[in-house]
Amino acid sequence: MKQLALGVPKGSLQESTIRLFRQSGWKISLSDRNYFPEINDSDINCSICRAQEMSRYVESGTFDVGLTGRDWIMENDSDVIVVTDLVYSKVSQRPARWVLAVPMDSPVRDLQDLQGKKIATELVNFTRRYFETEGVKVNVEFSWGATEAKVISGLCDAIVEVTETGATMRANGLRIVKELMQSNTQLIANRQAWEDPWKRAKIEHISLLLQGALRAEDLVALKMNVPEEKLNEVIKLLPSLNAPTIAHLYMSTWLSVETVVSKNIVRELIPRLIQGGAEGIIEYSLNKVI
């Protein structure tokens, strides 16, 4: 039977990836210590793999398709098809940032101040290439993790490390000198798999639904009743992203207005809609927006 081999990233992206798949209609069930999760789709064969190694396994064809950060694809310089960007991180829907950081009291203000100095990072190739392009000679050392601690203990002069919320930087009293790269999750495919019509169709299907589920996370639907004479005023208050749907209420001069808006404006919008004459407002969450 034909199956698509899917790689799901272990580590920071694991939970958010499994949540996004669930929202998209695929339930991935993982029992403790098992690297071959169940998935409720007999077309897919699922494996867990470190984000750092994912692009290499997709390039070699071990996986037809996988998810990982753009950072590790660049680090490994992997020849894969980027099917789509999916902008989510460990806890947010923002990209992660790779930054050059030093202790708060370090004299380093600029990239050039690091000439001849030692930098620790997990992203060795990227960092070497970055400093080379800038013409600054540095000694880049690989770090297995807990990199922030090394610069505080004086084991290196600066670090290149990933940050999302900034909590770890703050907790360790580090100062960001420069942002070197932004990275987000990407859905990547093996070149041969992409040429196989069955596999490509399946990958595109997954991509479409993942994008739809991700888009829906930021949005909510609003529905309200509005008397005819207030309709124009209420419509003006709604963001003009999509034209709202207007329907007549049964045996009434009132209208029903339905629209999709960004989650973060609802708090401000609802009182204004009430002032504008809307009543019976309901807000509901969306699973997918395609």
Ligand SMILES: Nc1ncnc2c1ncn2[C@@H]1O[C@H](COP(=O)(O)OP(=O)(O)OP(=O)(O)O)[C@@H](O)[C@H]1O
């Ligand atoms: N808050 C975050 N912290 C770390 N990595 C993040 C975060 N948000 C997104 N990422 C992305 O997750 C991937 C990191 O996954 P990876 O498995 O390499 O490390 P990890 O999950 O931090 O594992 P480890 O336990 O070894 O540190 C990268 O592509 C990175 O850009």
Ligand SMILES: O=P(O)(O)OC[C@H]1O[C@H](OP(=O)(O)OP(=O)(O)O)[C@H](O)[C@@H]1O
């Ligand atoms: O900006 P923040 O939201 O605080 O996130 C960034 C931190 O998260 C990751 O650590 P991880 O948990 O992967 O531990 P590690 O040091 O072992 O990589 C990353 O390496 C940073 O230390």
Ligand SMILES: [Mg+2]
């Ligand atoms: Mg990590």
